[in-house]
Amino acid sequence: MSDITKQSLSELVKNIKDKKLSSEEVTKAFINRSEKSKELNAYITEDYSSALEKAKKFDQKPNLELKLPGIPMAVKDLFCTDSIRTTAGSKILNNFVPTYESTVTQNIWNEGAILLGKLNCDEFAMGSSNETSFFGNVQNPIDKNLVPGGSSGGSASAVAGQLTPITIGTDTGGSIRQPASFTGTVGLKPTYGSCSRYGIVAFASSLDQAGPMAQNVKDCALLQEVISTYDPKDSTSIDFKRNEYSKELSKNIKGKKIGIPKEYRVDGMPQEIEELWQKGIQYAKNCGAEIVDISLPHTSYALPTYYIVAPAEASSNLARYDGVKYGFRAKGENLTDMYEKTRSEGFGAEVQRRIMIGTYVLSSGYYDAYYLKAQKVRKLIKNDFDEAYKKVDAILTPSTPSSAFKIGEKKDDPVSMYLNDIFTVPVNLAGLPGISIPAGHDAKGYPLGLQIIGKAFDEQNILNIAYAMEEKINFKNKITDWWIK
Amino acid sequence: MSKNKSEYLINRKDNQYEVVIGLEVHAQVTSESKLFSASSTKFGAEPNTQVSLVDAAFPGMLPVINEFCVKQAIKTGIGLNAKINNRSVFDRKNYFYADLPQGYQISQFKDPIVGEGKVILDMPEGQKEVGIERLHLEQDAGKSIHDLDPQNTFVDLNRSGVALMEIVSKPDLRSPDEVSAYIKKLRSIMRYLGTCDGNMQEGSLRADVNVSVRAKGSKEFGTRCEIKNVNSIKFMQMAIEYEANRQVDLIEEGKSIDQETRLFDTKKNETRSMRSKEDAHDYRYFPDPDLLPLEVSDEFINQLKTDIPELPDDKKKRFIEEFKLSPYEANILVSDIDTGKYFEEVVAKMGKNKDIKLAVNWITGELFAVLNNKNLEISQSPISAKNLAILVNLIKNGTISGKIAKTVFELMMDGDKDPQKIVEEKGLKQQSDPKALEALIDKIINDNRDKAIEYKQGKEKLFGFFVGQAMKVSGGKANPQLINEILKKKL
Numbered sequence: 001m002s003d004i005t006k007q008s009l010s011e012l013v014k015n016i017k018d019k020k021l022s023s024e025e026v027t028k029a030f031i032n033r034s035e036k037s038k039e040l041n042a043y044i045t046e047d048y049s050s051a052l053e054k055a056k057k058f059d060q061k062p063n064l065e066l067k068l069p070g071i072p073m074a075v076k077d078l079f080c081t082d083s084i085r086t087t088a089g090s091k092i093l094n095n096f097v098p099t100y101e102s103t104v105t106q107n108i109w110n111e112g113a114i115l116l117g118k119l120n121c122d123e124f125a126m127g128s129s130n131e132t133s134f135f136g137n138v139q140n141p142i143d144k145n146l147v148p149g150g151s152s153g154g155s156a157s158a159v160a161g162q163l164t165p166i167t168i169g170t171d172t173g174g175s176i177r178q179p180a181s182f183t184g185t186v187g188l189k190p191t192y193g194s195c196s197r198y199g200i201v202a203f204a205s206s207l208d209q210a211g212p213m214a215q216n217v218k219d220c221a222l223l224q225e226v227i228s229t230y231d232p233k234d235s236t237s238i239d240f241k242r243n244e245y246s247k248e249l250s251k252n253i254k255g256k257k258i259g260i261p262k263e264y265r266v267d268g269m270p271q272e273i274e275e276l277w278q279k280g281i282q283y284a285k286n287c288g289a290e291i292v293d294i295s296l297p298h299t300s301y302a303l304p305t306y307y308i309v310a311p312a313e314a315s316s317n318l319a320r321y322d323g324v325k326y327g328f329r330a331k332g333e334n335l336t337d338m339y340e341k342t343r344s345e346g347f348g349a350e351v352q353r354r355i356m357i358g359t360y361v362l363s364s365g366y367y368d369a370y371y372l373k374a375q376k377v378r379k380l381i382k383n384d385f386d387e388a389y390k391k392v393d394a395i396l397t398p399s400t401p402s403s404a405f406k407i408g409e410k411k412d413d414p415v416s417m418y419l420n421d422i423f424t425v426p427v428n429l430a431g432l433p434g435i436s437i438p439a440g441h442d443a444k445g446y447p448l449g450l451q452i453i454g455k456a457f458d459e460q461n462i463l464n465i466a467y468a469m470e471e472k473i474n475f476k477n478k479i480t481d482w483w484i485k
Numbered sequence: 486m487s488k489n490k491s492e493y494l495i496n497r498k499d500n501q502y503e504v505v506i507g508l509e510v511h512a513q514v515t516s517e518s519k520l521f522s523a524s525s526t527k528f529g530a531e532p533n534t535q536v537s538l539v540d541a542a543f544p545g546m547l548p549v550i551n552e553f554c555v556k557q558a559i560k561t562g563i564g565l566n567a568k569i570n571n572r573s574v575f576d577r578k579n580y581f582y583a584d585l586p587q588g589y590q591i592s593q594f595k596d597p598i599v600g601e602g603k604v605i606l607d608m609p610e611g612q613k614e615v616g617i618e619r620l621h622l623e624q625d626a627g628k629s630i631h632d633l634d635p636q637n638t639f640v641d642l643n644r645s646g647v648a649l650m651e652i653v654s655k656p657d658l659r660s661p662d663e664v665s666a667y668i669k670k671l672r673s674i675m676r677y678l679g680t681c682d683g684n685m686q687e688g689s690l691r692a693d694v695n696v697s698v699r700a701k702g703s704k705e706f707g708t709r710c711e712i713k714n715v716n717s718i719k720f721m722q723m724a725i726e727y728e729a730n731r732q733v734d735l736i737e738e739g740k741s742i743d744q745e746t747r748l749f750d751t752k753k754n755e756t757r758s759m760r761s762k763e764d765a766h767d768y769r770y771f772p773d774p775d776l777l778p779l780e781v782s783d784e785f786i787n788q789l790k791t792d793i794p795e796l797p798d799d800k801k802k803r804f805i806e807e808f809k810l811s812p813y814e815a816n817i818l819v820s821d822i823d824t825g826k827y828f829e830e831v832v833a834k835m836g837k838n839k840d841i842k843l844a845v846n847w848i849t850g851e852l853f854a855v856l857n858n859k860n861l862e863i864s865q866s867p868i869s870a871k872n873l874a875i876l877v878n879l880i881k882n883g884t885i886s887g888k889i890a891k892t893v894f895e896l897m898m899d900g901d902k903d904p905q906k907i908v909e910e911k912g913l914k915q916q917s918d919p920k921a922l923e924a925l926i927d928k929i930i931n932d933n934r935d936k937a938i939e940y941k942q943g944k945e946k947l948f949g950f951f952v953g954q955a956m957k958v959s960g961g962k963a964n965p966q967l968i969n970e971i972l973k974k975k976l
Contacts, residue, residue, distance in 0.1 A: 080545045092542065100538060102545060154520055199545040205774035234547050235776050315776050316577050319588020320542040324640070335638070362579070362769035371771060 004029035005162040009071065009219035012165055016069050021263040021450040023062070023070025025054035026165075027114060030072050031311050032065045034116065034163045039483040041137045042158040044077045045085045046117040054114045064252070066112030067226055074164040076155045077118035078125055079210070080199040084115065088201040089123040089133040089151075092321045092328045092346030096406045102199025104168060104210045104227045111226045116164055120154030123348045124318065125175055127151050128333050128420040129410065132350040133321045140183055141479050142446055146404045149179030149420075152213065156183040159213050160477060166214045170200060171206045173306050174400075174424025177436035180213055181399035181449025184438040184477035187213045188465070189424075191456045192431035193238030196231030202317040204310040205236070207428040215477075217437065217467040222246035224459060248415075251468040254288030258452075258465070259392035263299035264423060266401060273398050274440045280396055280439055280450040280469070285467040292368050296384040300379045302426040307418060308361050308374035309429070314351075315358025321346065353414065389455050393461055397423050399436040399449035423451060435461045437466045439477040445478060493660030494701060495590040495733045502736075504729040505709075506664055506694065507656035510647035510671060511649050512681040513625070513689040514557045514568045520624050520648035521548030521591065532641035540646040542586035547775050550575075553568045554648040555779065557680040558622050559599050559789050561650055564674045564796055565617050567602025569786050570774055573621070576778045579769040584627035584640050592651075594770040597621035600778065604654075604674070605798055607816050615667055616655030625649050650681065656695065661722035668692070668718050668753055669820065673797050681720065691716040696728045698736070707732065708742040712749050712756055724749040728756045797943040808832065808841045817849055823864045824848075840881045847877055851894055867898045876904040889913050917964040919971065924956075925963070926971050929954045940976055948972065 004026055007015070015021040033050045041483050051072055058070040080086045080098040087093045101109075109115070122132040130153025138153040139147035141161035149159040152169025154177030159167050169176040171189035180187030190209045195210040202208060209425040212223035230239040259282060265274070281291055321330035323342030330345050332338030344352070363372035388395065401422055410417045427434040433456070436449040450469070454462035490564050514776060524538035539546045562569050573680065574596040576591040599620035606613040629644035631638050672683035672690060683690050692715055697707035703777040712728060715721045729747075732742050744764070747756040765873055772778075790942065795803070797819045804815040804825075818828045831844050856863060879885045885893060885908055896907045908914055916922060929951060930937050940947040955968045 018541060080543075086544070088544070096544065098543070098545075100543070100545075197545070201544045202775075233549060235549055238775075267971060316579050316589055316769070316771070319581065320544070320586060322581060322583075322588060324583050325541055325586055326543070335583055336581075360771065362771055364767050364769075367769075367771070380580055 005033045005165075006178075007165070007194060008215050009165045009222060012071060013067075013123065016071070017064045023055040023058040023072075023114065024052065027051055027068065027072040027116070028220075030116060030162075030164060032038050032194050033266055034074075034158075036299065037161055037163050040141060040157050040161055040163070041136050042119050042120055042138055042154040042161065042163055043074065043117045044087055044089065044133075044135045044154070047084055047115055048117065051114050051116050058112065058114065063112060066223060067110040067114035068108065070112055070114060071165060072114045072116045073108070073166055074116040074119050074155075074158055075105055076121050076152050076169045077317060078121055078170050078201045079168065080201065081115065081118065084116065085120065085273055086201065087135070088125070089121045090347065090351070092136040092342070093201070094134065094328060096327050098199070100199060102284050103196035103229070103231045107227050107229055108168070111424075119152075119158050119164075119167060119398075121169075122151035122153065122175075122256055123174055123351050124201065124314070125151035125170055125208075126314070126350050126354055128174070128178055128417050129405070129407070130154065130179075131407065131411055132348055134348060139483060140404050141483070142183060142404065144482055146446070147182065147407050149182035149404060151175040152179050152187070155213050156180055156185055156187070159183070159185045159215060160479065161483075162479070166212065166219050168210055169213050169221065170203075170208055170210050171424075171428065172203050172209075172310060173428050174421040176211045176213060177399050177424050177434055177449070177451060178420055180436040181438070181447065182404035184447030184475065185213055185215060186217055186435065186437050187211065188220050188435045188459070188463070189427060189433060190224060190228060190322040190459055191238075191433045192428075193236055194228045194242075194433070194457070194459070196229065196234040196237050198231055198233040204313040205317060206313060207306075207310060209428070212344075217435075217463060217470045218246060218249060219434070221249050221463045221467075224463070228459075235262055238457075245460055246462055248460055249467050250464050251287070251471060253465050253468045255294050256289045256394065256461070256465060257392040258284050258289045259292050259294035259386070259388050259395040261294050261296040261299065261395060261397065263297045264397045266422060269401050270393070270442075273401060273448065275451065276440050276448045277396075277398050283439075283463070283469045283472045284396060285347075286467075286472050289465070294388045294392060294395070296322050296381075296388060296426070298380045298384050299426055302381055302429055303418060303422055305374045305377045305381065306421070306429060307357070308370050309378060311354040311358030312361050313358070315355045315362065316357055318351070331463060348412070378429050381426055385430045385432060385453075392478050393455070394465055395453040397451045397453065399423060399451040403442040403444065403446035403448055427451075432456055432469065435462050435466050437470055439469075439473050440475070441478070447475075447477065490580065493662065494841040495698065495729055497733055497737050500737070502698045502729070502733045503701050503703070504659060504725065505656050505697045505699060505706060506658035506725060507709075508654045508664065508667065508695070509693040510652040510654075510668070511513065511691050511693075512561075512624075512652060512671070512675060512683070514554050514648035514650055515680055515682055516554050516557060516648055518551055519646040520551055520554050520622065522646050524646065526647050528634055529729070530643055532639070532643060534643065536645065540586065542588070548591060548773070549777065550779065551648065554622060555598070556650075556789055558620060558650055559786060560678050560793060561652075561675060561680045561780065562599030562602065563790055563793055564678050564680075564964070565599070565602035565604060565652070566619065567617055567620065567707055569781070570596065570598055571598065571781055571783070573598040573779045575622075575773045576770045577773045580766050582629075584629045584642070584645070586627065586642060586645055590624050590626060590772055591776070592623035592923045593621035597776075604667065604670050606663060606670055607812070608663065610668060613663065615663075616728060618653040618655050620650055620652045622959035623649050623651055626794055656697075661725045664694070664721055664725060665718045668721070670797070673820050675792055677796050685717050688716060692721060694721055694724060696725055696732070697742075697958065698729050698732045708744050710742065710744065710756070711746045711901070713746055713759060715749055720749060720751055723751075723754055724756055727754060731756065736781045742748065747970070780947070810841070810845065814845050814849070821863065823862065827863050827866065827870050830870035831874045834871045835878055838878075838881065840877060843881060844877045847873060851891070855898065855957070867901060868894070869901050870905055872897055872901055877907060879904055882916060883915060883964065884908060885913055885915050886965060888940065888960070889915065913962060916959055916962045917966060917967055922963060922967055922971055923975075925958060926951075926955060926968070926975055930975060937976060948976070
């Protein structure tokens with residue numbers, strides 16, 4: 001089989017289970033393609049030789065009952081992996097090798113998957129274009145010098161470029177859904193508390209959530225089924241009944257009520273995004289869903305609220321990177337000098353910007369005006385969704401206000417960069433699940449995504465809607481392998 | 486210093502100043518493992534051997550609350566007659582220091598687990614109530630060691646993450662003696678509850694002391710200074726005395742007092758400025774997003790209430806009623822949970838015909854002296870409660886005299902020997918046979934005819950001489966009461 005890497009996860013699992021493919025063949029195929037794809041810069045750390053060893057070992061005694069039998073996969077470099085360098089895309093963790101495994105990745109290995117390597121991302125997941133990574137830009141397989149989105153840019157690029165059959169990312173304000181949208185792939189941000197945060201380098205604890213990224217909805221459902229477990233090691237993990245998402249996947253969404261929030265029709269939104277949205281509404285109708293106009297009145301406050309809450313938590317979460325215990329340390333005259341040099345040399349500009357914003361909004365005298373107020377607005381945003389869900393089962397919006405942009409295009413304009421997250425951020429603030437599916441192309445031929453937002457813990461429902469719409473949309477990603485010489 | 490013995494005032498020329506003190510006591514929760522991790526809290530281990538990934542703040546590590554520590558805090562709150570809050574919140578207190586791995590301390594700022602309560606102090610002039618403002622749970626930091634290397638500081642994270650209760654008093658204390666009584670009372674309550682061992686040498690109990698002064702009679706508070714991290718009652722008292730006098734001197738000189746944090750130098754016996762209010766840290770407190778608000782139901786609290794043992798105040802009341810002790814005696818016996826336990830065991834072992842007063846005297850007299858000398862806790866007493874009870878009974882039933890008892894007591898200390906056996910083996914039994922004693926006295930009178938005549942002529946002082954002789958000749962074993970009776974008859 002020459003085109004192993006073109007196969008979806010479900011196909012690969014079937015072929016391995018049917019013994020048509022060995023784990024070694026599959027692993028080799030993805031390693032070969034990854035090696036030919038260095039120009040994408042999707043990987044920070046490769047672990048190919050030990051991946052091959054594990055694949056051979058798997059083949060010797062294959063356990064075909066597992067959900068990911070001998071499936072190789074690379075993961076975002078925000079997940080701590082035992083004995084494998086974990087950098088969070090930062091110089092400050094350049095040489096950090098954990099002695100422990102994140103719960104989410106452990107769940108994956110427990111189901112038979114094999115680590116290929118660690119994927120590039122924005123530094124500490126702060127960014128929407130993967131340009132803040134200490135390890136350089138990631139190329140979007142869609143076109144040369146196009147950003148893959150962020151912060152899970154390496155993950156999106158690797159899935160779209162078929163360097164890994166599936167992957168996991170993390171999403172604090174859109175970091176799974178926006179890059180999925182930019183690369184023509186599927187990305188799910190689960191309900192807050194669905195996937196354990198244990199062992200994931202923290203950005204903003206009340207918003208961070210790991211999730212699957214894949215070529216299609218079914219693969220996404222299967223991976224979600226694997227990674228979502230209750231974990232007592234994470235106090236915010238929630239013990240609820242989790243579906244077997246892939247088994248329970250259904251295209252029958254007849255009679256489902258899907259809300260269209262008028263506030264998502266933002267000023268200056270490109271016509272093609274509006275058209276995509278209308279097309280999406282039509283697809284949903286074609287699937288038998290009922291369209292309902294709804295209002296989420298506090299939507300416009302979501303982005304400023306996010307850019308207070310997330311930096312505030314980040315400023316505190318990143319205090320541990322001080323050069324004392326692990327990671328990068330610069331020499332200093334005394335303790336304070338060492339701190340200052342370590343942190344100004346170890347953190348990039350965007351991370352420093354957010355630490356400063358976060359420190360400012362928590363400072364005495366400003367706390368009430370910023371942080372406390374943001375918490376109140378966050379509650380209102382959540383209430384908006386609660387109200388809406390009295391009338392509808394899910395909400396349909398565009399994933400992003402534009403398609404992928406060129407590397408460097410927005411690098412010096414943080415606000416314009418932040419605007420990328422305008423449709424995804426409210427979902428994190430409300431702790432809800434959201435999925436982005438590819439739904440069309442813009443005039444340049446770049447992919448565009450639609451976002452389906454669900455009720456808390458209702459991943460099955462949005463996966464089903466996405467699954468039904470996916471069939472109707474019949475999206476074909478235009479990957480030309482331009483980077484392979 | 487002042488006319489009224491009970492009042493602690495500082496006098497300067499025509500002015501009298503009152504000292505106002507509030508304490509923030511940091512009490513280490515007695516628990517096997519830390520507040521948010523499973524590492525051991527054992528004292529004295531090799532540096533950095535009791536450190537988990539959570540304690541060292543490795544990337545992606547998350548705190549998980551230790552339920553036992555929560556129970557301990559609630560029990561302590563109950564012991565302080567305080568309001569237990571059904572909902573409390575853990576906040577992050579952000580600051581950088583080498584021994585603070587997270588870059589923040591998890592503490593409770595706005596919503597503590599325990600609210601207002603009170604503690605009763607037994608002062609010589611009567612009881613005094615001290616208000617408790619709050620009690621909250623927080624993590625301890627690690628330890629920076631600066632004197633092992635001229636260039637570097639070493640960090641020991643064994644303490645990092647150990648659960649502390651910060652108990653904040655209202656500014657109700659007025660003298661170093663009250664501070665001493667307050668700390669002792671807190672420690673006593675927590676030891677009764679088993680929530681803090683109160684060991685100040687190991688740092689299980691330490692305090693930040695807030696001191697201000699004001700003209701006697703004034704209702705306004707003066708500007709306070711906070712003396713950080715004082716770890717013995719003696720040092721607290723010394724620090725307060727120094728600091729109060731320093732503040733009074735400033736006022737007398739017409740200067741103002743700066744609100745600041747100060748350190749107590751135990752070698753020079755003075756407080757020194759550490760940082761002013763302007764330099765105070767901005768801790769940027771905010772709710773820890775890694776932890777959900779802590780919710781405890783009334784049921785949970787009520788269940789814990791049933792676990793609360795008899796506390797010192799109640800025990801004191803009972804001792805006074807049940808054993809007819811004086812409040813003073815009762816106080817001494819209840820101040821430490823083990824002393825109370827020892828006393829009650831002695832009482833129980835003494836059986837029916839018991840002399841409780843005598844037992845109290847022996848415990849607070851001879852036994853305390855020995856413990857003090859040997860620097861032992863009563864739980865390590867070389868003499869068991871059972872054997873002390875036997876000794877007291879031997880005195881009570883006339884088998885030995887109080888004087889002989891002291892000799893027996895000394896001998897008992899060697900391996901907690903049974904006093905009964907000692908008396909038998911050494912032949913220390915009191916001589917109470919009237920015939921034998923009469924013979925003995927006859928001989929003494931015979932040998933001292935001249936003195937017997939002098940006595941009869943009215944020199945009554947000589948009676949003591951004959952008693953002494955009788956005791957001497959009998960080797961101290963003669964029953965003093967009988968000796969008295971016989972002597973009176975014979976002389």
